[in-house]
Amino acid sequence: MVDFHSHVLPDIDDGADSMEEAVRLCKIAKESGTDKLIATPHLAKLDETEDFIRLRDSRLDELRRELDKRSIELEIYPGTEVYVNDDVFYAPSLDSATINGSRYMLIEFDFRGLNINRLIKYVNEFFARGYRPIIAHPERYYYMQADYDIVNHLADMGVLFQLNAPSLAGYMGPAAQELSYLMTANGLASFIGTDAHSVAHRPTNLGEMAQRFPAAVPERVYDDMLNRNPLAVLNDEEIERGEMYAIRPRRFF
Numbered sequence: 001m002v003d004f005h006s007h008v009l010p011d012i013d014d015g016a017d018s019m020e021e022a023v024r025l026c027k028i029a030k031e032s033g034t035d036k037l038i039a040t041p042h043l044a045k046l047d048e049t050e051d052f053i054r055l056r057d058s059r060l061d062e063l064r065r066e067l068d069k070r071s072i073e074l075e076i077y078p079g080t081e082v083y084v085n086d087d088v089f090y091a092p093s094l095d096s097a098t099i100n101g102s103r104y105m106l107i108e109f110d111f112r113g114l115n116i117n118r119l120i121k122y123v124n125e126f127f128a129r130g131y132r133p134i135i136a137h138p139e140r141y142y143y144m145q146a147d148y149d150i151v152n153h154l155a156d157m158g159v160l161f162q163l164n165a166p167s168l169a170g171y172m173g174p175a176a177q178e179l180s181y182l183m184t185a186n187g188l189a190s191f192i193g194t195d196a197h198s199v200a201h202r203p204t205n206l207g208e209m210a211q212r213f214p215a216a217v218p219e220r221v222y223d224d225m226l227n228r229n230p231l232a233v234l235n236d237e238e239i240e241r242g243e244m245y246a247i248r249p250r251r252f253f
Contacts, residue, residue, distance in 0.1 A: 001033050001034045001035065001036075001206055001207065001210075001226045001227060002034070002035075002036040002037070002038070002226060002227060002230035002231065002234075003029060003034045003036070003037040003038065003193055003194050003196070003204060003206050004038055004040075004106075004162050004191040004192060004193035004230050004233075005038065005040050005081065005106065005136055005137075005162055005164070005191075005193025005194065005195050006025070006029075006037055006038065006039060006040060006193060006194055006195065006196045006204060007039075007040065007041055007042070007081075007195070007196060007197045008022050008025045008026060008029075008037065008039055008063070008076070008196060008204065009022060009039045009041050009056065009059040009060060009063060010022040010059060010062075010063065011059070012041045012055060012056060012059050013041040013042040014042065014197060015041065015196070015197045015198065016197075016198065017198070019062065019063070019066060021198060021199060022063050022066075023063070023066055023067065023070060023072070024199050025196055025198075025199060025203065025204045026063070026067055026072055026074050026076070026204070027070075027072055028199070028203050028204045028205055029074055029194075029196075029204035029205075029206065030072055030073065030074045032204065032205040032206050032207035032208055033206065033207030033210075034074065034204065034206050034207065035073075035074065035075065036074075036075045036076075036077065036230070036231075036234070037074060037075070037076050037077070037204070038076075038077045038078075038079045038099060038100070038193070038230070038234075039056070039060060039063075039076055039077065039078060039079060040079040040080055040081040040099075040106050040136075040193075041056055041059075041080060041081065042080075042081050042083060043080040043081065043082045043083065043097055044083045045087075046082070046087045046088060046091035046092075046094070047087065047090075047091065047092070049091070049092065049094060049096060049097055050096065052080075052097075053080075053096040053097065056078060056080065057078065060076060060078055063076060064076060077099070077100045077234055078099075078100055078101075079098070079099040079100065079106055080097040080098075080105075080106065081106050081107070081108055081136055082094070082097055082105060082106065082107045082108070083107075083108055083109075084107050084108065084109055084122045085109075085110070088122060088125050088126075089125060094129070094131070098131065099134075099233055099234070100233070100234050100236075101236070102233055102234070102235075102236035103130065103131055103132050103236060104131070104132045104134055104160075104233045104236075105126060105131045105132070105133055105134065106134050106136050106162065107122075107126065107133050107134065107135060107136065108135070108136045108137070109122070109135075109141065111140065111141055111142060112141075112142050112143070114141075114143060116143070116147075116150055116153075119150070119154075120153075120154075120157075123154065123157060123159055124157075127157075127158070132158075132160065132239075133159055133160070134159075134160040134161065134162050134190070134191065134233075135154065135159055135160070135161050135162070136162050136164075136193075136195070137162065137163065137164045137167065137195060138151055138154075138161050138163070138179070138183070139163055139164065139167045139172075139175075139176045139177075139179040139180040139183065140164065140167065140172065140176055144179065145175045145176070145179055148179070148182070148246075148247045148248060148249055149246075151179070151183065151188060151247060152188075152246045152247060155188045155244055160190045160191070160239060161183060161188060161189045161190060161191070162189070162190070162191040162192065162193055163180045163183065163184065163189045163191070163192050163193075163225075164176075164180070164192075164193060164194070164195045164202075165192050165193065165194050165195075165206055165209040165210065165213075166194070166195070166202055166209060167179075167180040168180045168181065168184065168192065168209070168212075168213045168214065169209040169210075169212035169213060170212060171209075178249070179247075181214050181216075181217070182247040182248075182249075183247060184213075184214070184217050184221060184222075184225070185214070185216065185217050185221075186244065186245040186246070186247050187221075187241065187242050187243050187244040187245060188244055188245075188247065189225065190224075190225060190229045190239055190241070191225055191229055191230055191233075192206075192222075192225045192226055194206050194209070206226075210222065210226070
């Protein structure tokens with residue numbers, strides 16, 4: 001399995017706060033069935049991207065060496081989670097912030113007060129720059145929980161989505177689980193990540209959480225999200241999306 005979104009690099013953002021915790025997170029991931037993990041530390045200041053990437057790469061090299069020393073066979077790949085606001089319109093090249101040097105970029109937004117028209121402008125900016133935007137944890141944004149048509153419209157634009165495993169497993173509340181389930185069942189989501197930040201808070205136990213994913217979704221869908229699609233990104237290949245269906249709230253909770 002590939003954990004598509006994690007904050008395991010030590011002392012770079014609000015994720016692992018030490019090398020020891022970073023190693024513990026990697027050990028948990030490996031024991032849970034993950035063999036590849038994408039490190040996606042928060043990139044918040046786009047005018048400082050190159051300095052941030054140098055720090056990320058240094059932390060990544062340090063963690064890889066430590067894992068090798070401890071014989072933990074987990075492959076870690078470079079990425080970022082880019083926080084998007086109006087600064088994106090003035091930012092220099094973001095090529096170094098993509099996932100593993102590919103065309104794909106993981107992005108996130110303000111959780112509560114973002115206007116849909118502004119959101120679409122942000123997304124179009126990434127397309128115009130030649131990137132393929134992947135929106136991190138859409139199921140956690142309040143405005144997407146309130147209006148599923150935002151998700152439908154973004155999917156029609158070609159935006160890709162990464163869901164958080166704790167949401168699918170039911171740990172993040174009914175609204176997040178409902179939206180993540182419907183996106184998965186209707187072909188709108190392409191990736192799953194733990195969004196792990198610490199051993200105590202959202203750890204890297206992807207395999208354990210996968211056992212709690214909704215059983216109504218075919219196994220092949222989860223396989224695409226946990227294996228085939230992430231590998232395509234790591235190899236900078238095109239994501240082959242299947243049939244997609246517009247989602248509507250069931251509101252059973």
